[in-house]
Amino acid sequence: MSARELITEHLDLWSGAVTKKSSSGRGSKGKVELTGVKKLRELILELAVRGKLVEQGIPTESSPNLVALMEQEKSRLVASGRIKKPKAVCSTQLESYPFDIPKAWGWYSLGALGYTQTGSTPSKSQNELFGSDIPFLKPGDISDNGDIFYENEGLSEAGKATLGKWAEKGSILMVCIGTIGKCGLIEQQCTFNQQINSVTPYIPEVSRFLMLCLKSPYFQAAAWEKSSSTTISILNKGKWESIPVPLPPLEEQHRIVQKVDELMALCDRLEQQTSDQLEAHETLVDTLLGTLTQSENATELADNWARLAAHFDTLFTTEQSIDKLKQTILQLAVMGRLVEQDDEDEPASHLLKCIDKEIGQRVSEGTIRKPKALAMVEGSFPYDLPKGWRWEKLGRFTLIGTGATPSRGRPDYYSPPEYPWVTSGETSQAFICDTKERVSSLAVKETNISIYPAGTLIVAMYGQGKTRGQITELKVAAGTNQACAAIQPIIKDESHRRYIKLCFIKLYDEIREVAAGGAQPNLNTGKIANTLIPLPPLTEQNRIVQKVDELMALCDQLKERINQASETRCQLAEAVVEKGLSA
Incomplete structure (x- = not known):
């Protein structure tokens, strides 16, 4: 086939x-x-x-004939002073062949086929080195599909001269730090930073086939295999240019x-x-x-x-x-x-009367403080509700609290690790049965941490990415940090609690929109309490x-x-x- x-x-x-x-x-x-x-x-x-x-x-023809022409061009460039004398061309040893290739082809290291360079960046304090005379490329200027964006930043002729290196039209650039493997064929002379290596084929007609090689799964895997990594992956120029490349005759390349x-x-x-x-x-x-x-x-x-x-x-x-x-x-x-x-069904108004009665009893018993009065629900509503339902603020039928982070300078606040302690990032789970961290009884005694019972709903008030507005449910008694709101329904009814959670999942986007702040918008317990909930019987x-x-x-x-x-x-x-x- x-x-x-x-x-x-x-x-x-x-x-x-x-x-x-x-x-x-x-x-x-x-x-x-x-x-x-x-x-x-x-x-x-x-x-x-x-x-x-x-x-x-x-x-x-065969690839050795083509490489011989490359050698001649390389010698001319060296003699003219355009490039320094690179390492000699060498064929990959037979036992090192990654896979079989046709007879007229040959294996050669990448560095044998073109002049290679690693980019660098001029001093940012010298404004005269930057301008629009020549593009200055960074990894973000090379797209995943190989497109090159030349307009983002440039250097002046003085900046180019300071670097003393640039790539000619027809060169191939590859990112070799971080997002290793992104590559593109440039259509004009360019400079580039230290995260990018370039290869300029000695025979320009080789450029497009060589670009295919560098984008191929074979070469990409080889590049990653030769890279080293601590906090960020790095492929140095020496290892990059040593990767074997299969080279066909020029006619077959076309x-x-x-x-x-x-x-x-x-x-x-x-x-x-x-x-x-x-x-x-x-x-x-x-x-x-x-x-x-x-x-x-x-x-x-x-x-x-x-x-x-x-x-x-x-x-x-x-x-x-x-x-x-x-x-x-x-x-x-x-x-x-x-x-x-x-x-x-008894209407939602009856449920609210029962809730008022329960709140009054708990206040008189001293188990809770009298909740703050909320403004009346009035104005236009998102949609009409069935008979027996009513729009009501969450704080009207729940208790809403938050938590705190004990001082990290007090090891005795975290040891012995007795009580689960929820962070906003953990609200991505549907339920919380355990937490990454725990706090001690001393922390609960001496800080603003409250231990909330199982069944409490926890909402992230702020956090990175999609965290803000997420809701989860405690399956164990736990405290929270200050980035979480704890919601306890007054009526201890499982369906009631699950309905509230359901509403928050549905209102995720709307709740996020009411957050205030700059770079990291925040919710607070007041905004949570004023969340409008459609309350059924x-x-x-x-x-x-x-x-x-x-x-x-x-x-x-x-x-x-x-x-x-x-x-x-x-x-x-x-x-x-x-x-x-x-x-």
Whole structure:
């Protein structure tokens, strides 16, 4: 089977292998990686450098002839003083061959094929060294796909002269510190910093094939293998230029580059087609899920849900679509449209009266302080609620506290480690059964730490990335640091507590938006207490959380099936790659 057949006969496999890459937080859109197309691009490059991408004709020349021309050009450059005399060209020993190559090809170290340099940076205190005479490139100016951005920063002619090194048009740059392996072919003369190495082929016509070699999985793996790492990965120039490179005759290089361009264009079209299909699917899912939340009454909702349920297997085929279904379920739950209302249910106003009575009793017993009065709930609301429900602030029916961080200079505050101590980063878990750190009884006695009982809900008030607004539930008694709010429902009812948690998961994005601050916006207990909650009758809360559990379990089953299918497709793609390389 030819390379072309190997690729084109498996287009459905390449386009079907899709994985979720990342998401920025609860309720956010996850990025999707087209794993199959990525594997296909890698396969094309690997076949190219192994001499398996184009037919092998009767060679009219060999790579040693080409290297001889390189030697002549190198001697001319050295004699003219343009470059220093590099190490002599040497073939890789037979036992060191990474893989077999065609007879007319040869193995040579990267440094034998071109002049190599490591960049440097002029003194930032000398403004006259910077300007727009020549681009000054850094790793961020080289994209993952090899595009070069020349406009971000430049040097003056004086800056270029100070460095005494630059790369000519047709040179290949590779990042060799940090994001090792990113590389690009420059189309104009450039300078670059110390995180980048360059190779300028002695024969310019070699540049494009050499670029394919450096981007290939073989060379990328070799570069990482030769790198050293402490806190950051580093590949020095000596080790980089010693990596063996397979070199075909020049005529075959041109045919390989042309075939790679053709097949990469096919990958572009396949990638665009797959992305368009995913986008169209996402739009369809959004529209159909929107019919649920926009239903005017229970009958219309039931009809729309039945229509959706009949096509679950074709609609919910990606992790993104299932995550959106989960968000819609939560939206219907807090709007009072997920379960039927029962006229026999005691309204939320009755629940609030019971809560007021419980608060009064605890205040008189001295077990709690009298809560601060909250401003009345008034103004416009996000949506209308069913009969028996009411909008109410969280602080009206819960107790809200926070914690503290004992002095790190007091070892006796942390030893013996007796009480679990929650940090905001740990709120990413659905439940907390244990913590990374614990505090001592002395810390609880002498600091502002409170030990909250199991069942307390913990919300992150600030923290890095997606942390702010996350909610978790204590399964053990624990204290918290000052970056967490502890929410204790007045009524000790499991469904009530779970409904509050459900509301916070649904309101994740909205809660984050009310945070105040500059570089790191913060919530506080006052903002948490004033969070507006759609409060149903207590018995309906029980029905809601049961239905949510039932539907979330269905979503998890769908997601598991999708993950298994995606994993299978990725494994098949890997198998096809292996087949192509071993052919």
